[in-house]
Structure formats: C-alpha cells, structure tokens
Amino acid sequence: MRVGSKEVKDQMKNHLKSLVLTAANIEQIVEKVGVDQIMDQLIERTYNVFVEFSDQESIMPIRSGFNYTEPKVGLIEWMPIRDVTHEEILMKMVAYHPDNPKDYQLPTILSTIATYDTRTGHLKAIMDGVLPTALRTGAASAVASKLFGHPESRVLGLIGCGAQSITQLHALSRLFKFEKIMYYDSDAPTMSSFENRAAFLNLGIAFHGSSIDEIVASSDILCTATSVGVNEGPLFSNIQPKDHLHVNAVGSDFPGKIELPKALLLKSYVSPDLPEQAAIEGECQQLDAKDVGRDIISCLKMANQLEHLKQESTVFDSTGMALEDQIVADLFLLHAAEMNIGEYIYLENTNLEEKNPYSFLLKLKH
Amino acid sequence: MRVGSKEVKDQMKNHLKSLVLTAANIEQIVEKVGVDQIMDQLIERTYNVFVEFSDQESIMPIRSGFNYTEPKVGLIEWMPIRDVTHEEILMKMVAYHPDNPKDYQLPTILSTIATYDTRTGHLKAIMDGVLPTALRTGAASAVASKLFGHPESRVLGLIGCGAQSITQLHALSRLFKFEKIMYYDSDAPTMSSFENRAAFLNLGIAFHGSSIDEIVASSDILCTATSVGVNEGPLFSNIQPKDHLHVNAVGSDFPGKIELPKALLLKSYVSPDLPEQAAIEGECQQLDAKDVGRDIISCLKMANQLEHLKQESTVFDSTGMALEDQIVADLFLLHAAEMNIGEYIYLENTNLEEKNPYSFLLKLKH
Numbered sequence: 001m002r003v004g005s006k007e008v009k010d011q012m013k014n015h016l017k018s019l020v021l022t023a024a025n026i027e028q029i030v031e032k033v034g035v036d037q038i039m040d041q042l043i044e045r046t047y048n049v050f051v052e053f054s055d056q057e058s059i060m061p062i063r064s065g066f067n068y069t070e071p072k073v074g075l076i077e078w079m080p081i082r083d084v085t086h087e088e089i090l091m092k093m094v095a096y097h098p099d100n101p102k103d104y105q106l107p108t109i110l111s112t113i114a115t116y117d118t119r120t121g122h123l124k125a126i127m128d129g130v131l132p133t134a135l136r137t138g139a140a141s142a143v144a145s146k147l148f149g150h151p152e153s154r155v156l157g158l159i160g161c162g163a164q165s166i167t168q169l170h171a172l173s174r175l176f177k178f179e180k181i182m183y184y185d186s187d188a189p190t191m192s193s194f195e196n197r198a199a200f201l202n203l204g205i206a207f208h209g210s211s212i213d214e215i216v217a218s219s220d221i222l223c224t225a226t227s228v229g230v231n232e233g234p235l236f237s238n239i240q241p242k243d244h245l246h247v248n249a250v251g252s253d254f255p256g257k258i259e260l261p262k263a264l265l266l267k268s269y270v271s272p273d274l275p276e277q278a279a280i281e282g283e284c285q286q287l288d289a290k291d292v293g294r295d296i297i298s299c300l301k302m303a304n305q306l307e308h309l310k311q312e313s314t315v316f317d318s319t320g321m322a323l324e325d326q327i328v329a330d331l332f333l334l335h336a337a338e339m340n341i342g343e344y345i346y347l348e349n350t351n352l353e354e355k356n357p358y359s360f361l362l363k364l365k366h
Numbered sequence: 367m368r369v370g371s372k373e374v375k376d377q378m379k380n381h382l383k384s385l386v387l388t389a390a391n392i393e394q395i396v397e398k399v400g401v402d403q404i405m406d407q408l409i410e411r412t413y414n415v416f417v418e419f420s421d422q423e424s425i426m427p428i429r430s431g432f433n434y435t436e437p438k439v440g441l442i443e444w445m446p447i448r449d450v451t452h453e454e455i456l457m458k459m460v461a462y463h464p465d466n467p468k469d470y471q472l473p474t475i476l477s478t479i480a481t482y483d484t485r486t487g488h489l490k491a492i493m494d495g496v497l498p499t500a501l502r503t504g505a506a507s508a509v510a511s512k513l514f515g516h517p518e519s520r521v522l523g524l525i526g527c528g529a530q531s532i533t534q535l536h537a538l539s540r541l542f543k544f545e546k547i548m549y550y551d552s553d554a555p556t557m558s559s560f561e562n563r564a565a566f567l568n569l570g571i572a573f574h575g576s577s578i579d580e581i582v583a584s585s586d587i588l589c590t591a592t593s594v595g596v597n598e599g600p601l602f603s604n605i606q607p608k609d610h611l612h613v614n615a616v617g618s619d620f621p622g623k624i625e626l627p628k629a630l631l632l633k634s635y636v637s638p639d640l641p642e643q644a645a646i647e648g649e650c651q652q653l654d655a656k657d658v659g660r661d662i663i664s665c666l667k668m669a670n671q672l673e674h675l676k677q678e679s680t681v682f683d684s685t686g687m688a689l690e691d692q693i694v695a696d697l698f699l700l701h702a703a704e705m706n707i708g709e710y711i712y713l714e715n716t717n718l719e720e721k722n723p724y725s726f727l728l729k730l731k732h
Binding site: 016020022023024026027030031035059061064066068070071072074075076078080082084087089091093094095096097100101104106107109110111112114116118119120121122123126127128129130131134135161162163166167170190193197200201345346347348349350355356357358359360361 | 397401438444448450453457460461462475480485486487488527529532533536556559563566567715725726
C-alpha cells in the first residue's frame with residue numbers, strides 16, 4: 001500500500017482521534033485482568049524488553065524538568081523515549097510533590113503518559129500515569145532482584161511504606177517465597193496502616209513493624225522508597241547487613257536526595273538503571289564513576305556471568321526510565337484495545353482543511 | 367486559609383479533574399468570540415506579556431525533541447515554560463512533518479498544549495495546539511512588525527502559502543493598512559487555492575500571485591513560512607529589497623533549514639525570539655553572535671530607542687517560544703471558563719486512597 005494512496009489516507013483519517021485512558025479505565029483493566037496477572041505480565045515484559053534492548057531501536061534522552069521549593073517542594077519532569085521500530089514516541093510527564101498526602105490527600109507522584117506517531121506527529125493516546133508508574137517501578141525492582149537477590153531470600157525489608165512500597169511488595173512477592181515482611185515508615189499513620197493496605201494481596205506472610213536498623217540487619221532483600229528530604233539522607237549507617245543483601249533503592253530520584261549510606265554502596269555492586277541520570281539524582285550521586293557497576297540492562301544481558309553476585313552485596317539504583325513507562329503503557333494499551341476500553345476524542349485539529357486553520361469558519365458560511 | 371486545612375483540601379478535590387479542550391472546543395471559542403477579536407486580543411496580550419516579561423517570573427528552557435528522517439522527515443518537540451507567579455508549568459508538544467499535507471491530508475504542524483499546577487503536579491488542562499500555534503505565531507509577527515516595520519507599509523509579501531501564511535496575513539492585516547498582498551508557493555495547488563482560503567478574512571485588498579523575486583523587490587513587509595528542505599535554502603538571493611523591508615522569518619525552525627540569504631541578514635538588524643534557539647534552528651544559524659541583534663523582548667522593552675529601525679532593513683527570526691504558547695493557552699482557557707466550554711475528566715489517578723495504588727480493588731471487596 002503506497003504512502004499517500006487513498007487507502008493510507010483513509011486509514012490515517014480513521015486513526016486521528018486520540019485514545020484517552022482515564023484513571024478509571026486503568027483501574028478497570030487491572031480489575032478485569034487481575035492484579036496478580038497484570039504484575040506477572042509486566043514483570044515478564046520488563047525482563048524481555050530489557051534483555052532485547054538496543055539503543056539503536058530505543059532512543060532515550062536523559063529526562064529533564066523543573067524543580068522548585070515554592071509554592072511547594074516539588075518537581076515536574078518529562079521523560080521521552082523514541083521507539084524506532086514501532087514508529088512511536090512516548091512522553092511521560094511525572095510530578096513529585098512530597099507534601100501532597102499531608103496537605104492535599106493526594107498521591108506524592110502524579111503522572112500522565114502520552115504516545116505519538118512518528119509518521120505524522122499525531123497524539124495516539126494519553127493515559128493516567130499514576131498507577132502505571134507504581135506498577136512499573138515494582139516490576140523493575142522484581143527483575144533486578146531476580147538477577148541480584150539471593151534465590152532463597154526469605155525476609156523482605158521495606159523502608160518507606162507509601163504507595164510505592166505496596167507495588168514493590170507485590171512485585172517481589174511474585175518471584176520470591178518470603179516468610180517475613182519487615183517494614184518501617186517515619187510517619188506513624190503510614191506505618192500503622194501498612195498491614196491493612198497490603199492485606200488484600202493475600203500473601204500469607206507474617207508482617208513485622210520494625211526499626212530501620214533491625215530491618216537492615218535482617219533483610220535478604222530491601223526496598224527503600226521514602227520521601228526523605230534533600231540533604232537529610234542516608235536513612236541509616238553503621239548497620240551490618242547480610243553478606244548477600246540486595247537493595248532496590250527506589251526513592252532517590254532528586255539531586256541531593258539519597259537513602260543509602262556511602263559505605264554500603266562502596267562495598268556493594270551498584271547497578272543503576274541509567275548511569276548518567278543516576279549520577280545526578282540517584283544513589284550514584286555519592287559515587288565516583290569507577291565505583292559504579294554496569295547498568296541494569298547490560299547486567300541482564302550478561303546474567304550468566306553474574307551469578308556470583310547473588311551471594312554478594314548488590315544495589316539496584318532505580319531512578320526510573322521512560323523505557324519502563326513504555327513497557328507499562330504498551331501493556332495497558334493492548335488490554336484496552338482487546339477490551340474496547342477508553343474513549344477516542346478529536347483532541348488535535350487534524351480534521352481541518354489542511355492549509356487553512358480557519359476552514360471551520362468557512363464551513364459555517366456555506 | 368491554611369494549606370492543609372479542610373477547606374483547601376476540599377478546594378483541591380474540586381479541582382482535580384483535568385479540563386479537556388478539543389479542536390472543536392477551540393473552534394467554538396473562535397466562532398463565538400469572533401476571529402478578528404481573538405486575533406486582536408492575542409496581539410494585545412502578546413505585546414503586554416513581552417513588554418512585562420521577567421526571566422525570574424518565566425523560566426523557559428530551550429526546547430528539545432527528536433528529529434528523524436524515517437518513517438518520514440519529521441520532528442516532535444517539547445516546549446516547557448514555568449510561570450512562577452501563577453504557580454503553573456505549561457508544556458507544548460509540537461510536531462512538524464512536512465509530508466503530512468501531501469501524504470495524509472493533515473496539517474504540517476500537529477500539537478497539544480498542557481498545563482500543570484506546581485502546588486501538586488496536577489494536570490490542569492490539555493487542549494488542541496494546532497490552531498493556537500498558528501494564531502500565536504501570527505500574533506508574534508504582528509508585534510514584531512509593529513516594532514520594526516515601516517508604519518506606512520502598503521505591500522505585504524507572503525512566501526509560502528500554507529496554514530501559517532493565513533494567520534500571518536490575518537494578524538498583520540489587523541495592524542497595517544495593506545493595499546496589496548503578493549504571494550508565492552512552490553506547490554501549484556497551494557498557490558492557486560490561496561486567495562480562496564484567505565477570502566473569508568474580507569480584507570478588501572488586492573491579491574497578486576507573483577514570483578519570489580518580485581515579492582522580495584516590492585514588499586514593505588515580508589513573511590516567509592515555507593517547508594523548504596534542510597540545506598535547500600535560501601529561498602532567493604541577489605534581489606534588492608526596499609531599504610525599510612521588514613521580514614518575519616517564520617519557517618526556519620530546524621537545524622539546516624533556512625529561508626533568507628545571508629547577505630540580507632548581514633545588512634539587516636536581526637532580532638531573534640530566543641537567541642540560543644535561533645542560533646541552532648533559526649536564520650541565526652547563518653550568523654556569528656556579533657551579527658545578531660537583541661532578542662525581540664529586549665527590543666520591545668526599549669522600543670523608543672529603536673524608532674530608526676522602522677526605516678531600515680530588519681528581520682524577526684521567529685523560531686517559536688513556549689511563552690507565546692502560554693499567552694494563547696491562557697486566552698483560550700479564559701474564554702472556555704467564561705463560556706463553560708470543555709469537559710472535565712478524571713485523567714490522573716488523584717482520587718485514590720493516597721498511599722495505596724490498589725485501593726480501588728479494596729473497595730470492590732467491601
């Protein structure tokens with residue numbers, strides 16, 4: 001079918017609406033597919049996409065954004081990625097405002113994800129990014145933990161019990177047979193509500209509210225996902241963890257914000273998601289380049305040479321990648337198409353006579 | 367009213383939907399307000415915002431984006447701006463695909479504009495950006511032409527008769543009493559349809575299809591808005607224009623894409639919108655920094671010292687600013703609010719129990 005032919009033009013005309021997937025649509029998909037199934041699919045896709053990743057096929061510039069202290073401490077970032085094969089660009093807008101829960105009863109992280117057709121620049125879809133962000137961050141930790149964590153890990157530690165901790169727990173529990181979950185949050189209501197919030201996962205595992213020090217000393221795998229302030233980290237120091245401790249450092253994603261002590265990083269194999277980005281806003285801020293290991297994608301590609309790391313101290317420095325957003329967006333868009341969920345709207349002015357922005361006024365006169 | 371108080375929380379809850387202004391909504395506003403009135407309001411606001419601009423209040427990073435030659439020659443860019451006073455971030459996504467009209471009967475430029483609340487990161491509104499982009503580009507040329515153009519300008523030249531030329535003509539005709547419009551397009555159907563496309567503006571002015579050389583030689587004010595290819599410019603050379611010619615160079619907005627001959631630039635006072643950006647993708651690509659004049663905003667602020675330029679050769683190197691998008695978005699949002707136009711939707715997952723991304727599943731079970 002020749003580009004420019006009537007068939008292609010008609011086909012494009014049929015595809016010039018933009019799909020809107022609201023928060024309710026995203027929830028509907030999770031309900032229908034099942035929350036465990038969605039997480040399993042996401043973990044599998046994350047693993048497969050990471051292993052097959054090519055920087056010729058996926059062009060992912062470092063994210064950029066505004067950060068500020070007025071009117072609130074906050075940050076709004078844009079995370080773009082271009083998928084050459086699928087002729088698509090994805091842009092995630094993501095905001096981090098740690099006062100949201102306290103001041104506005106809102107999630108700390110708000111987000112939307114949009115996809116564009118590189119044939120025409122058309123906005124193909126826009127969707128809620130809040131739940132997808134939490135899910136994909138969990139899935140990435142699961143993939144990293146499978147690679148680096150001790151296979152017999154029985155104790156999972158969670159420092160920070162906000163929204164992200166739920167999906168960390170969920171994702172990891174799909175791959176490991178934990179016997180004990182140890183958790184801590186500096187905010188008493190967040191800590192006391194955690195077991196209730198996690199209960200519906202039906203994990204059949206013992207939950208123990210604990211101290212940071214006890215958690216660090218006892219965990220096989222640890223996830224840190226706190227809102228510790230800039231220049232207020234690390235969360236702990238001078239605790240002797242297990243030799244094989246694997247940490248998913250999720251919370252450090254802002255210049256000056258760190259969660260882990262430098263001493264732990266120095267004795268661990270530290271794998272960032274995006275080295276350049278992690279050096280600016282991740283745990284890698286604390287490290288010289290020579291002390292940073294290979295990125296997580298490179299590590300996955302050479303997993304059979306890294307088996308020994310399962311017995312050693314490791315850190316996944318997870319700052320977040322647009323690639324993960326693309327994986328979760330693709331999954332939801334696939335389910336949305338299969339289930340006929342979402343609404344198509346004419347958002348962009350694509351149906352105008354192409355060389356007259358005022359053509360709609362002419363039509364009125366005829 | 368204290369932040370964190372029940373009143374503020376309720377107020378926020380009422381504002382957590384996102385306003386969607388579709389292409390049809392934007393058209394509806396233009397129809398109701400009147401196309402001339404919209405343009406006049408936009409020109410006035412553009413002038414006022416430029417004159418009052420402060421880089422402490424408006425933080426506008428250089429735009430960034432992807433450009434490519436496959437599957438089509440194209441470019442998708444993001445243009446962010448932070449308005450400190452109004453606690454807002456605006457992001458315009460804009461795509462330029464010169465084959466769109468020919469291959470898909472679509473506008474060359476597709477676009478959406480979104481605004482975010484810097485208190486929470488919430489997406490306040492998303493709207494069509496196609497018509498707003500054309501309008502604001504016209505308004506910027508009008509403001510620049512008022513500053514630099516000869517007050518008795520009678521002949522307007524238009525090279526490139528696509529969508530942008532219509533709003534250039536419209537905007538400039540609101541400020542000048544033209545007696546003759548000379549136009550040219552390298553595409554015969556675009557050229558032959560131009561008068562019909564422009565007729566509804568009811569300008570009562572004579573239109574003359576002409577050659578580039580005649581247009582350059584005869585114009586008092588000239589607008590170039592072509593899709594000339596990378597490394598295929600300039601559009602003309604060795605033509606002697608009037609001494610007071612003012613050019614709005616609109617089309618050059620891509621590395622390697624230029625419309626004007628270097629000799630004309632060198633003998634003109636060249637004012638870019640954003641010097642750093644124009645040096646990469648505007649006519650200023652051809653110039654050393656020493657040959658570039660002050661930016662358009664600085665020039666407007668010192669207009670009384672620049673009266674002499676009205677008699678001299680001048681160029682407005684218009685690559686496009688997020689500030690212009692903010693001005694046009696504000697205008698449409700104001701009218702939308704007054705007229706109760708647009709739809710509010712829950713796009714982001716803001717209504718979940720703030721620390722449990724799966725809370726919607728819990729509700730199902732109760």
